[in-house]
Amino acid sequence: MSAQNDMRPIIIKKVKKVSGDGHHGGAWKVAYADFVTAMMAFFMLMWLLNATTEQQRKGIADYFSPTVPISRISGGGDGSFGGDSPFSETVVAQNGTGASDRRPTEGRQAMGMSGADHNSHQLETAMLGDIEDSLLDGGGDSRLTDGALDQVQTRLTDVGLIIEIYARPNAPLFLADDAGLQPWMLDLSALIASLMTAIDNPVAIGAHVRAGPIVAATDTGWERTNRQAQLVREALEAAGLAPERVVRVIGHSDRTPAVESIMDVRNDRIELTIIRNFP
Numbered sequence: 001m002s003a004q005n006d007m008r009p010i011i012i013k014k015v016k017k018v019s020g021d022g023h024h025g026g027a028w029k030v031a032y033a034d035f036v037t038a039m040m041a042f043f044m045l046m047w048l049l050n051a052t053t054e055q056q057r058k059g060i061a062d063y064f065s066p067t068v069p070i071s072r073i074s075g076g077g078d079g080s081f082g083g084d085s086p087f088s089e090t091v092v093a094q095n096g097t098g099a100s101d102r103r104p105t106e107g108r109q110a111m112g113m114s115g116a117d118h119n120s121h122q123l124e125t126a127m128l129g130d131i132e133d134s135l136l137d138g139g140g141d142s143r144l145t146d147g148a149l150d151q152v153q154t155r156l157t158d159v160g161l162i163i164e165i166y167a168r169p170n171a172p173l174f175l176a177d178d179a180g181l182q183p184w185m186l187d188l189s190a191l192i193a194s195l196m197t198a199i200d201n202p203v204a205i206g207a208h209v210r211a212g213p214i215v216a217a218t219d220t221g222w223e224r225t226n227r228q229a230q231l232v233r234e235a236l237e238a239a240g241l242a243p244e245r246v247v248r249v250i251g252h253s254d255r256t257p258a259v260e261s262i263m264d265v266r267n268d269r270i271e272l273t274i275i276r277n278f279p
Contacts, residue, residue, distance in 0.1 A: 054153055055136050120278040124201075128161040128274060131195045135163070148184055160201065160275040163192065166258065167268035178227050181235055189232065192272065193239035202275045203241065204248035205229050210267035211254040225251030232270050247275070 048060065132154045151171065153164045165188065167173050173185050181189065196203065207225035229249045237243050257267045 053150060055149060058136070121276075124199075124276055124278050125156070127199050128156055128201075128276075131198065131274070132156060132161055134195055135192070148188055152188070158276070158279060160273050163272040163274075164258075165270045165272075166266050169265055173268060173270060174228060174231065178224060178231065181231055186235055189235040190239040193236045193241040196241060196245075196274060199274070200245070201277055202247040203236070203245050204250070204273040204275060205233050205236075205246065206248075206250045206252055206271040206273070207232070208252045208256060208258070208267060208269050208271065209254050210257070210264060211262040213263065221253030222251055225253050227251070228270070232272075 049057070052060070136149070136152070136154060151166045151168055153166070155162050155164075165173065165185070172182060174181055207229035209221050209225055209228075212221075226249075229251050233246055233249050237246070254262060254267065257264070258269060259266050
């Protein structure tokens with residue numbers, strides 16, 4: 001009996017004890033890294049919103065905008081594949097896949113408008129948008145100088161395209177005693193007038209001034225703003241704007257401030273409105 005017991009194999013059982021979960025395999029590090037990245041992106045966004053101008057934010061937004069509409073544009077010719085030349089503009093009317101023989105702007109091409117059945121309101125909106133982009137250029141290469149760019153804002157509304165030109169400390173819009181426009185304002189007026197030749201919409205001109213510390217006995221804000229609005233009208237017409245297109249020239253005095261502080265220099269401003277023909 002003892003001999004049989006001596007022949008049995010000896011089995012050794014080892015038990016491995018595991019304490020804890022071993023940091024879950026490190027998956028928490030990936031989640032933590034994602035969280036830190038998201039927080040960095042959030043704080044970067046907050047910093048950009050506070051440190052950039054409206055035009056710069058528009059340029060950043062346009063940089064990340066999809067470019068799909070560009071692929072909808074073709075040559076518009078009559079070759080086997082819809083165009084024998086990328087510059088054929090007189091063969092096929094623009095319908096979203098071809099070019100146009102009249103002002104083939106990027107905005108109209110992206111909206112897919114045809115020469116025969118386009119919506120007048122959409123066409124007008126696209127053309128006003130082209131003027132806005134040409135003035136400020138959402139891509140970042142503005143036609144304005146850095147100083148002028150900080151003093152110009154635009155917005156496209158149901159009324160039309162509004163171009164506001166603000167004064168800044170040490171950068172007024174007019175010469176002393178409103179004897180004329182500052183040189184940079186003359187250059188800006190010439191640029192705006194050249195851009196407005198692409199359309200025939202009516203134009204309204206408004207002038208605003210900041211409130212003074214005391215009420216002046218003579219030369220009130222009404223007189224000043226009327227004189228300033230007329231100076232801008234004359235500059236635009238001298239630069240090529242047809243006089244019959246100007247339908248309204250108004251001096252607003254200090255009645256509609258742009259900022260809460262009514263004596264802020266930013267309230268000295270000119271407001272140009274390219275009025276819609278198709279509301």
